[in-house]
Amino acid sequence: MSDNDANSMQEQNQESKQENEKEQTMESLMGEYSEDFSFQMPVAGEIRDGIIASISGSQILVSVGAKSEGLIVGKEYEAIPAELLATFEVGKAIPVFVVTPHDQDGNLILSFVRAVEEQSWIDAEAALASSESFESTVVGYNKGGLLVPLSTIRGFIPASQLSLSRRLSMSGETPEAKYKSFVGDAVTVCVIEVDRERHRLILSERAASTETRDQIRDKVLEDLAEGEVRKGRVTSLADFGAFVNIGGADGLVHMSEISWDRVVNPNEVLKVGEEVRVKIISIDRERRRIGLSIRQLLGDPWSQQVKNLKVGQLVEGEITRLTSFGAFARLNVPGDLEGLIHISELSDRRVDHPKEVIKVGDVVTLRILKIEDEDHRIGLSMRRVDSPAYADSDWKSLAADFDLTPSTEGETIATMLGEATPEPIEEVVEEVVAEVPDAVVETVEETQGAVEEIVEAVEPKADEEVKAD
DSSP states (O other): OOHHHHHHHHHHHHHHHHHHHHHHHHHHHHHHHHHHHGGGSOOTTOEEEEEEEEEOSSEEEEEOSSSSOEEEETHHHHTSOHHHHTTOOTTOEEEEEEEESOOTTSOOEEEHHHHHHHHHHHHHHHHHHHTOEEEEEOOEEETTEEEEEETTEEEEEEGGGSOHHHHHHOOOSSHHHHHGGGTTOEEEEEEEEEETTTTEEEEESTTTOOOOHHHHHHHHHHHOOTTOEEEEEEEEEETTEEEEEETTEEEEEEGGGTOSSOOSOGGGTOOTTOEEEEEEEEEETTTTEEEEESGGGSOOOHHHHSTTOOTTOEEEEEEEEEETTEEEEEESSTTOOEEEEEGGGSOSSOOSSGGGTOOTTOEEEEEEEEEETTTTEEEEESTTTTOGGGHHHHHHHHHHHTTOOOOOTTOOHHHHTTOSSOOOHHHHHHHHHHTSOHHHHHHHHHHHHHHHHHHHHHHHHHHHHHHHO
8 A cells, every 4th residue: 555545544534533523522512402401491381580681662582591582572571560561671580481482483482471470379389288378468359358469369368268356347238348448458368279270369367367356355455445436246135235346345235325215125226247336435454344335326315305394293104014113104205205103102001012003004193203314214103193292283284284374353264265255263163174184183172171171270279369369
């Protein structure tokens, strides 16, 4: 073999060796590339970390480690909130969702908003698994509860999952009345249900809360002051009154403080769940008791009801109740007033129990002994209806009722009343007396008889004294 042939063979061997080495190097590099980037090849539905490569008026180029940058364009670009878009700049890292690895033009289409939303669902599922709570803000409400965001998705807190203090402070019948005041409040919640397909995220404030009923009541008691007016809700009814919850603490509206009218049972005027306005009339922080009143926020009809009544007046009444200490009677006057006939005022004889003298339903004539404006009490008497002590006032009352003013210079009452033919005053009085209740007539007659007896007893003594003189 000539030297030229040997040299040529040597060159060919050298080239072949270099080709082999080059192929091995490319295979090695391709293997390394495959190992490093096979997991980075875009797949529809995955979330990737990207770097903003450029921003224009209608699209964003994002590098995600693929052969070419991906595009955020069209509706995916328009979905980005303007205030958030203003913070984007070249080189900023953002999460992106792979919408499609290749569109009809071969472009990699990405979405920022869907990436954040998808991450929110992932975070929600993680929170559900861990039972950990997170803080957020109430952004709205619907007819069933409050709306609270978790990143870009909105969660729902049903009314039953609100904290105890929030539920107790709710008032009103409409969603606006119940929930509007909570919008903007900070809230701590935990996830209790995630359904990504139905786009359903259920949260609970109650499960995340550590507050107790005693803690709530103590806090409410600290903030209360006597004389305040609060809205509350009736929680229960008892024979002696109604319990009303005001902001997390129950107060008692005693039966006497429900209404100015007589109330036999609280359920006559109130029902459980009803919203009412109450006035705080007493606070016992040591015993954790609150006294409330409904009637003090209502107009007091007492002054109008008793304005035509006066002590000593005769009235008609129906016996409504008997007690060991007396009887109650409803007066036959405007206003449905009721008074007490003490057992000592039932009869001149000794009475051990009112049932010996009267029974419920009896209609009797009564005399008013006292009217107590402060306590709204009327004292009545049966035994003093015929009392001579009231004879003069009875005649004056009778005269006022029939406009019987004293006549002067021989004028008769009939003349003063404007009758055409005057009548002797005796005849007029007889006609009037005929219309007077028998009880009053008997009282007057007894008084007249008593006076005559006194006169008869006094006249002889007076005559003897005159003769002696």
